[in-house]
Amino acid sequence: MRAPIGTFDVVHPAPDCLDLLTAPVADAVRNWQGDVPAQDLIYVDSDPEIADTDAFVAHYGRELLDVSANCVVVAGKRGGEVSLAACLVLSHTRLDVNGAVRKQLGARKASFAPVETATGETGMEYGGITPIGLPGAWPLLVDSAVVDREWVLIGSGRRRGKLIVPGKAFAGLPGAVVLDGLGG
Structure with a gap:
């Protein structure tokens, strides 16, 4: 099998490599109900030492910069209440935390969640957090x-390995809200 983007040596349909995913991501793939068939979710192996975007695209293909997305966990605060959400934006853009995110969450203040919170609440590794398999009550x-x-x-869900997913699949994920201008 060949990846539709990038130059990866190890490429498999994600349902065929659940053991390479974190538990919440594997569960989401196993129980996939999106408009896109689960077989269209593709797992590619990658070196965890070059998981950060700049090093990653230098190694696996510059064209990936335009199609790579980051999933960021944010904390919205209003009064004494803190609510968590995830945001998915293209890697070459900047998440509008204090504008679009804060407004959408109805928060007085929004900020990136601490690493311990993001990894602890998602069950995923820092640098590998993905929108597939997030806690069900979270807005995405x-x-x-x-x-x-x-x-x-x-x-x-891990620093090793990535998923390649049709863009339209994200609109159908649990809690998904598609917004114009979330990344700028």
Whole structure:
């Protein structure tokens, strides 16, 4: 099998490599009910030492910069209440935390969640957090530019390995809200 984007040596349909995914991601793939068939979710092996975007695209293909997305956990605060959400934006854009995110969450203040919170609440590794397999009650804010891409490269729940997913699949994930201008 060959990946639709990038130059990866190890490529498999994600349902065929559940053991390489974190438990919440594997469960989400196993129980997939999106408009896109689960077989269209592709797992590619990658070196965890070069998981950060710049090093990753230098090694696996510069064209990946335009189709890579980051999933970021944010904390919205209003009064004494803190609510968590995830945001998915293209890697070459900047998440509008204090504008679009704060407004969508109805929070007085929004910020990136601490690493311990993000990894502890998702069951995923820092640098590999993905929108597939997030806690069910969380909102997932997705930039419309991500949904518009034919293929998108995202984390797999671990620093090793990535998922390649049709962009339109993100609109159908649990809690997904597609927004224009989430990443700028």
